[in-house]
Amino acid sequence: MGTKEKKASVKHIKKSLNISKDIMKQIENFKRKNEIYPEWVKLDFVTQEKQLPFEKVVDEMLRTRRNYIEFGVSFDKNWIISFLPEVINA
Structure with missing residues (x-):
């Protein structure tokens, strides 16, 4: 806001x-x-959570067509360090 x-x-x-x-x-x-x-x-609402090793997240991002990521990423369980898809794609 x-x-x-x-x-x-x-x-x-x-x-x-x-x-x-x-x-x-x-x-x-x-x-x-x-x-x-x-x-x-x-x-923004979190509708699904999936825990993955960082290497798999990077691999998924690299394999995404036209560099358009459709998921957000959080680096901690409390969602303090997190990025929405709009931020990742900017």
């Missing part, structure tokens, strides 16, 4: 029992810290 003047901030919501409530809480926290509501909110 962010504004034209404020760089996007990334928030992780894991194992939510009420995703709408948790998203609204993050929006309200943004408003409290920045004194303005975010102009946009982008949501």
